[in-house]
Amino acid sequence: MNAFKRLLEDLDPVLHERGRLAIVSVLAAAERLTFTELRDALEMTDGNLSVHLQKLEEKGYVAIDKQFVGRKPQTGCRLTHVGRRAFSSYLDRLEAIVRQGRGQAPA
């Protein structure tokens, strides 16, 4: 039971929020997504997405760039190496929790 508690406590609190986890999951599968693509894929509001992205950027998980495509400004988002490592580690811990629940020893 202690091992299980430790696994839960080790879950990254920044990623352990469903909105941010969804953003990181989507960015992990794509090299770079625009703010609009991300918003449409997750059906989030602009405000909600901005707040989550800001938090992820502060933590160094997401890099945000701004560029012009033609005359239109475009905001791009991508997962950083730190973010990818954190996401991978979060997935490992989730898998360990599932294994614990099935009565198997964590890897």
Next chain:
Amino acid sequence: MDARQAARTLEVIRSLMERTCQYQLLTARAGLAAGCLAGLGSLLFLFLDPANRVDFVAVWSLVFLGSLLATLMGTVMRGRERGERVWSRQARAVLWNLAPSLFAALALTGYFVDQGKHLWLPGVWMMCYGQGALATSAYAPHSIRWLGVAFLPLGALTLWLGPNWAVPMMGLVFGLGHIGLGVFLLIQERRESGLRIHRSVA
């Protein structure tokens, strides 16, 4: 969080990642329509002479265009149902990967028809189709990968069997193959119809 919630979260993450890189607007309806058209095309040669290249090219061009139209309509309808853009990043990636095989198929069709060897085309088309399906497998549903894997040896078999088997093999491979794909996609659509995963997460 307990083990069940963790497993559910992992499932949601997997679905989100798949949705981001996979082209998911391919419909069962389009697969079934393409299969039926190919079957119908084969049956037409009970009345037409496949050795006549005008008939041969006309029938299979109509089957190809009909299948393309069914796919386009299915895609647009699915896009509207899901509120997703049809001309998405994934759609562009699929078309970009499909383009070389399509070009090869068209060029070879021109050559074989010109040489009067059009009855060898079904094997060539199957192999080009298989190669194209495999080229898009990184972005397409898993069933397309298996379709590609199946079409390559079936194309080789069709070439080996020779012109006498050209029309029956078109009906069997393109017809039954697409109907099989359509049925598989239909089962998958029914299974996933209640699972609007991204909404439960975002």
